[in-house]
Amino acid sequence: MAEKLDDIDRRILDVLQRDASLSQRDIADRVGLSQNALWRRLKRLEETGIMSGARMHLDARALGLDLTVFVMVRTRNHSMEWSEGFRKHVARIPQVQEMHRIGGDWDYMLKVVTTNMAGYDAVYRRLTTGYELDTVTGFFSMETMLEDRPLDLHA
Amino acid sequence: MAEKLDDIDRRILDVLQRDASLSQRDIADRVGLSQNALWRRLKRLEETGIMSGARMHLDARALGLDLTVFVMVRTRNHSMEWSEGFRKHVARIPQVQEMHRIGGDWDYMLKVVTTNMAGYDAVYRRLTTGYELDTVTGFFSMETMLEDRPLDLHA
């Protein structure tokens, strides 16, 4: 799956994951390419699917989305069919930002972002309606200390 | 903190958080505004800080970043000074995408994205070097079922 990327590709991606509004002129200067050569690389990086679209970053707090909860779920049924059904169920809840099937003491972990406790309660009810979950525990974020950081492209 | 946003503002933000590469012409058509009126709203939304820059979305898997771990940390020292020092310590680790101070059985939760188990071990060592942590447990994501979803602007 890992595509062949050289250092320049990595630098282009790193610049863009931090600021996608830069002009090709600026990016080309930063990575030491002509605008034309950069254009060809950008096209290739798009085609391979490594870059999958620019997104505007929004400030959740400024939008009144003040509550972040990490929800741990333990279930009884562990078949893949049930898991996929559960995924679709959760995907219909827009306050869920992220969902993972995890190892350890729990089966699933969800990240929920909403306005307040009433909003979380609504998510909780929707989550548990129609699905028999063994245990559901919310870990409430009291302080977001780091968020939305760029990927480490040198890892 | 919550700014005064009408439905049109919300629709603009919703369109842009899904695709920041759209032209003002396209956005204006979608939300039913003239390009000129849209421009003024965009300027205002930028100034208030609700929109904080476009970012290119990268496919972690295509970049070989195949391992996601949620790290739960329990500490002994719970002073705010220690917490801020710990935050700065963690902020220097580029594989950490997210860090929260949480309530419940744990004190902190970190999201780590890296290449493989060796990469995670490097993060673990760096995390625990110089800081006496009571307990550190990693919940390994076996399957990312939902990720990077847009915020729910109607919550």
Place this chain on the structure above:
DNA sequence: GTTGAAACACCCTCAAT
């Protein structure tokens, strides 16, 4: 890989309504 140019789209501002 590079430069230069041409055609087009987009952004921003202003004037008028």
Place this chain on the structure above:
DNA sequence: ATTGAGGGTGTTTCAAC
């Protein structure tokens, strides 16, 4: 709020090296 228009910038595709 709207349309229309102008100048400047950015993108995309050439041709030539």
